[in-house]
Amino acid sequence: MKFNNINVTxxxxxxxxxxxxxxxxxxxxxxxxxxxxxxxxNNCIIGEPNNKYYEDVSNYINPTTIIGKNSLIRxxxxxxxxxxxxxxxxxxxxxxxxxxxxxxxxxxxxxxSDIQGNVSFGDFCSLHSNVHIGQSSTIGxxxxxxxxxxxxxxxxxxxxxxxxxxxxxxSIIAVGSIILxxxxxxxxxxxxxxxxxxxxxxxxxxxxxxxxxxxxxxxDFKNKExxxxxxxxxxxxxxxxxxxxxxxxxxxDNGYEND
Amino acid sequence: MKFNNINVTxxxxxxxxxxxxxxxxxxxxxxxxxxxxxxxxNNCIIGEPNNKYYEDVSNYINPTTIIGKNSLIRxxxxxxxxxxxxxxxxxxxxxxxxxxxxxxxxxxxxxxSDIQGNVSFGDFCSLHSNVHIGQSSTIGxxxxxxxxxxxxxxxxxxxxxxxxxxxxxxSIIAVGSIILxxxxxxxxxxxxxxxxxxxxxxxxxxxxxxxxxxxxxxxDFKNKExxxxxxxxxxxxxxxxxxxxxxxxxxxDNGYEND
Amino acid sequence: MKFNNINVTxxxxxxxxxxxxxxxxxxxxxxxxxxxxxxxxNNCIIGEPNNKYYEDVSNYINPTTIIGKNSLIRxxxxxxxxxxxxxxxxxxxxxxxxxxxxxxxxxxxxxxSDIQGNVSFGDFCSLHSNVHIGQSSTIGxxxxxxxxxxxxxxxxxxxxxxxxxxxxxxSIIAVGSIILxxxxxxxxxxxxxxxxxxxxxxxxxxxxxxxxxxxxxxxDFKNKExxxxxxxxxxxxxxxxxxxxxxxxxxxDNGYEND
Numbered sequence: 001m002k003f004n005n006i007n008v009t010x011x012x013x014x015x016x017x018x019x020x021x022x023x024x025x026x027x028x029x030x031x032x033x034x035x036x037x038x039x040x041x042n043n044c045i046i047g048e049p050n051n052k053y054y055e056d057v058s059n060y061i062n063p064t065t066i067i068g069k070n071s072l073i074r075x076x077x078x079x080x081x082x083x084x085x086x087x088x089x090x091x092x093x094x095x096x097x098x099x100x101x102x103x104x105x106x107x108x109x110x111x112x113s114d115i116q117g118n119v120s121f122g123d124f125c126s127l128h129s130n131v132h133i134g135q136s137s138t139i140g141x142x143x144x145x146x147x148x149x150x151x152x153x154x155x156x157x158x159x160x161x162x163x164x165x166x167x168x169x170x171s172i173i174a175v176g177s178i179i180l181x182x183x184x185x186x187x188x189x190x191x192x193x194x195x196x197x198x199x200x201x202x203x204x205x206x207x208x209x210x211x212x213x214x215x216x217x218x219x220d221f222k223n224k225e226x227x228x229x230x231x232x233x234x235x236x237x238x239x240x241x242x243x244x245x246x247x248x249x250x251x252x253d254n255g256y257e258n259d
Numbered sequence: 260m261k262f263n264n265i266n267v268t269x270x271x272x273x274x275x276x277x278x279x280x281x282x283x284x285x286x287x288x289x290x291x292x293x294x295x296x297x298x299x300x301n302n303c304i305i306g307e308p309n310n311k312y313y314e315d316v317s318n319y320i321n322p323t324t325i326i327g328k329n330s331l332i333r334x335x336x337x338x339x340x341x342x343x344x345x346x347x348x349x350x351x352x353x354x355x356x357x358x359x360x361x362x363x364x365x366x367x368x369x370x371x372s373d374i375q376g377n378v379s380f381g382d383f384c385s386l387h388s389n390v391h392i393g394q395s396s397t398i399g400x401x402x403x404x405x406x407x408x409x410x411x412x413x414x415x416x417x418x419x420x421x422x423x424x425x426x427x428x429x430s431i432i433a434v435g436s437i438i439l440x441x442x443x444x445x446x447x448x449x450x451x452x453x454x455x456x457x458x459x460x461x462x463x464x465x466x467x468x469x470x471x472x473x474x475x476x477x478x479d480f481k482n483k484e485x486x487x488x489x490x491x492x493x494x495x496x497x498x499x500x501x502x503x504x505x506x507x508x509x510x511x512d513n514g515y516e517n518d
Numbered sequence: 519m520k521f522n523n524i525n526v527t528x529x530x531x532x533x534x535x536x537x538x539x540x541x542x543x544x545x546x547x548x549x550x551x552x553x554x555x556x557x558x559x560n561n562c563i564i565g566e567p568n569n570k571y572y573e574d575v576s577n578y579i580n581p582t583t584i585i586g587k588n589s590l591i592r593x594x595x596x597x598x599x600x601x602x603x604x605x606x607x608x609x610x611x612x613x614x615x616x617x618x619x620x621x622x623x624x625x626x627x628x629x630x631s632d633i634q635g636n637v638s639f640g641d642f643c644s645l646h647s648n649v650h651i652g653q654s655s656t657i658g659x660x661x662x663x664x665x666x667x668x669x670x671x672x673x674x675x676x677x678x679x680x681x682x683x684x685x686x687x688x689s690i691i692a693v694g695s696i697i698l699x700x701x702x703x704x705x706x707x708x709x710x711x712x713x714x715x716x717x718x719x720x721x722x723x724x725x726x727x728x729x730x731x732x733x734x735x736x737x738d739f740k741n742k743e744x745x746x747x748x749x750x751x752x753x754x755x756x757x758x759x760x761x762x763x764x765x766x767x768x769x770x771d772n773g774y775e776n777d
Contacts, residue, residue, distance in 0.1 A: 001288045001308055001321065007266060007525060009542070021316070024268070024286070027542070027560070029519045039313055042286070042304070045560070045593065049519060054557055054590055057539070062519065072313055075304065075337065078593065078611055093337055093355055096611055096629055111355055111373055114629055114647050126417070129373050129391055132647055132665050144417050147391050147409055150665055150693050152711075156747040157690055158644070158662050158754045172416055175409050176437050176455075178694050178711050193411075193437050194455045194469055196694075196712045210469070210712055210728070229415040236417050260547045260567060260580065266525060280575070283527070283545070298572055301545070301563070331572055334563065334596065352596055352614055370614055370632055385676070388632050388650055403676050406650050406668055431675055434668050435696050435714075452670075452696050453714045453728055469728070488674040495676050 002042050002075075013062075014047070023075065030062040031081065035069035044073055048080040050099045068105065080117065092129060104141060106241070122169065124241055137164035140187070142233065142241065146175040155181040168203065170233060170259060177212075187259060188231045190218050204231070231259075261301050261334075272321075273306070276328070288340065289321040294328035303332055307339040309358045327364065339376065351388060363400060365500070381428065383500055396423030399446070401492065401500065405434040414440040427462065429492060429518060436471075446518065447490045449477050463490070490518075520560050520593075531580075532565070541593065548580040549599065553587035562591055566598040568617045586623065598635065610647060622659060624759070640687065642759055655682030658705070660751065660759065664693040673699040686721065688751060688777060695730075705777060706749045708736050722749070749777075 006024040010016065013030040020034050023042030028034070032047035040046060046065065053060040063082035067073070071089040078096045086105035095109050098117030107121055110129040119133050122141030127133075131145050134153040139145075145167075153164040165179040168187035176194040179185065184200040191197060192208030201207045205214035206221050218230035229235050233247040242250030251259055265283040269275065272289040279293050282301030287293070291306035299305060305324065312319040322341035326332070330348040337355045345364035354368050357376030366380055369388040378392050381400030386392075390404050393412040398404075404426075412423040424438040427446035435453040438444065443459040450456060451467030460466045464473035465480050477489035488494050492506040501509030510518055524542040528534065531548040538552050541560030546552070550565035558564060564583065571578040581600035585591070589607040596614045604623035613627050616635030625639055628647040637651050640659030645651075649663050652671040657663075663685075671682040683697040686705035694712040697703065702718040709715060710726030719725045723732035724739050736748035747753050751765040760768030769777055 001270070001312070001319075003316070004268070006268060007543075009522070009524060011519070025266075025284070025543070043302075043561075048593070053519070057521070060519075075307070076335075076594075094353065094612065112371065112630065116647075129375075130389075130648075146411070146416060148407065148666065152664075152693050156741050156750070157664060157692060158750060159747060160754070160756060174416060175411050176435075176694075180711065193439065194453070194712070223415050229418060232415070232417060236419070238419060260529070260571070260578075262575070263527070265527060284525075284543070302561075334566070335594075353612065371630065388634075389648075405670070405675060407666065433675060434670050435694075452698065453712070482674050488677065491674070491676060495678070497678060 011047070017069070029081065032065045032067070034067045035071075035087070037069050038067055038071045038073075040067075040073045041075040043076045045078045046073070048078050050080060050082065063099070074111075083117075086123070098135075106239075110147070119164070126239075134164055136162050138166045140167055140169035140171070142170050143167055144172045146173060146177075146193075148176045149173050149179070150177075151179045153181045165197075169256075170231065172232065188218060190221070190230060206230075233259075270306070282334065290340065291324045291326070293326045294330075294346070296328050297326050297330045297332075299326070299332045300334040300336075302335045304337045305332070307337050309339060309341065322358070333370075342376075345382070357394075365498075369406070378423070385498075393423055395421050397425045399426055399428035399430070401429050402426055403431045405432060405436075405452075407435045408432050408438070409436075410438045412440045424456075428515075429490065431491065447477060449480070449489060465489075492518075529565070535587070547599065550583045550585070552585045553589075553605070555587050556585055556589045556591075558585075558591045559593040559595075561594045563596045564591070566596050568598060568600065581617070592629075601635075604641070616653075624757075628665070637682070644757075652682055654680050656684045658685055658687035658689070660688050661685055662690045664691060664695075664711075666694045667691050667697070668695075669697045671699045683715075687774075688749065690750065706736060708739070708748060724748075751777075 002023040003021050009027045011030045014028045014032040016034050017036035019037045021039045026044045029047035065081045066084045068085050068087035073091050074093045076094045080099040082099040083101040085103045088106040091109045092111030097115040101119045103121045104123035107125040109127045112130040114132045116135045118135045119137045121139045124142045127145045129147045132150045134151045137151045153162045163182035165183045167185045171189040173191040174193040178196045180198040186203035188204045189201050190206045195212040196210040197212040206218050207214045237243045261282040262280050269287040270289045273287045273291040275293050276295035278296045280298045285303045288306035324340045325343045327344050327346035332350050333352050335353045339358040341358040342360040344362045347365040350368045351370030353371050356374040360378045362380045363382035366384040368386045371389040374392045375394045377394045378396045380398045383401045386404045388406045391409045393410045396410045412421045422441035424442045426444045430448040432450040433452040437455045439457040445462035447463045448460050449465045454471040455469040456471040465477045466473045496502045520541040521539050528546040529548045532546045532550040534552050535554035537555045539557045544562045547565035583599045584602040586603050586605035591609050592611050594612045598617040600617040601619040603621045606624040609627045610629030615633040619637045621639045622641035625643040627645045630648040633651045634653045636653045637655045639657045642660045645663045647665045650668045652669045655669045671680045681700035683701045685703045689707040691709045692711040696714045698716040704721035706722045707719050708724045713730040714728040715730040724736045725732045755761045
């Protein structure tokens, strides 16, 4: 239904791999590389030119954008030039990703999320709907970031300082939380809903509140029904790197012995 | 201005009623039923295929989508197949509604709202801008949900559990509040701005805070100027089922004697 | 790359100035005035008709919309008719601005922001991503409003009351804060992240929390590293009216002696 070659515009300077589907009303700009078996749905913009384009429309050269193999970009996404996505990348609808952001493999970005540029993500990062990641954030692998979470980068707004937060592997940030500039969140952390995190959070800490404070080790946290779930990789594997293998075996095979 | 038949794509397998207007750059996919006197504005996608489509583009059959009579869908909306809207449905711009969601009559969904699928709404539900309703939520009738409210469904993220909240008739959730998984909000409740609701809230309670706690009966709540407004249906009727009738008479005529 | 005259629709009743670029898939409706040296990028809607259009599609007359000279409207924006923008206006992507809003010169509105109509802005207003400004808000000049901030206008929702907040010159509202109806925020204020402001805030106050309370004079506020930054105009000038002049000299030259 989506691939009728209606109002599709593909730059002559784009490279399109084998078995690629490009939806109606989609535009692929200069110097975009789309690898094999990728689906770009309808009404997308891939390789959006950066701000310099408007300063000199005629002479602008678009930086290279790379979409890894087996990726699925749903409709109405805007992906700027200069960003790179490793294989199995997928998105919801209306995602905006600014320039020079780097995603590892198997990352997912939910509907309406807004990635501000110059951000780096590890592998298997899962961002739900309407997540806002400010410039210069550094995010590990196997993380979950829930709706309406915001990463900020200016400690005394407005200023010329831009220091994004750092988020460690296997950490989780629940819905509506704000991560203040330059904060370091460790590995296997759990940040509760609607928190404002202004201090560094050590590995394995459950932190909540405004201002957020670490309140216990996640390994001691029982949910309402009284069962333990964290560290979550031992209890959740759908779509994860350790699916059908188990986290215990996977971590030994993949250099995560200490996690 | 909007209905010039420019770049409109309508599936041969869609059924379009009488006196229907379809805007420029809009696409209607397979098995969409649009009833009489509906306006679908420009740049909309109606009957968006679900995830199974991408697994087998050639053999996929799109579930039926029904848009009730006299509905108005503003521009840039994406409505998935398998969802059903009773009459007088209306939206703002850029609304996303996922598959298998059911809306009663006279519902409104504001700009940028993101309804995640498998959700049920009663009649006369009013969702303002940028509301996020997670999967499996159950929402009553005559409710108001204000901007940046989020309904969640996973009590120990990430997990395979998906238990959306339940919201009773005539309840109000103010701006920026988060409703945690499986929470039951009763009838005629008022949830204050920026609250995080993790416990069940009984009928007629005003609850606020993080974590939200019931602080008084809404019938005892006076605003800053000292007047009483709740239960609001006695004091507000614009666009409501009881407009020009009054809530007292309407509720007796419509089976709401106990409200 | 963006200006190929593909699927561009411009009303015969629009006035387009000199040296204007209009992107592919953009629609300009009736009675839009675009001044010289403006760039409207791709997939935009300028002069979106208001609600009365749908009541009588044939006889509707679109109010005048004015885009000031040297403005840059990025892709996928929807700007309603009846709004007016003074020179050097710029936007991110997917911005929605409803009818009858007035912007001074050098204003910026970030990606996904949703301006609800009948709002007035002074000059040099900077709204970041995903800001929601409710109807009838009044905003001064040289302000910064950060992501996910919401201005509200109904003190006892739902009701027929609509009283937007007022925000004074040089004030800053940090990420995720909610400004409650009819609240007056003075000049040079700083509202901390995730605050809910329900009381008037006097000039030069730093206010934080839910409910927000003034906690100190911004002129006494030191950041984590121990340095003073506020009033910020003395310490930040990039893109500001006083760039290369300095705030001290600028304010004397521009009638802000008392700021």
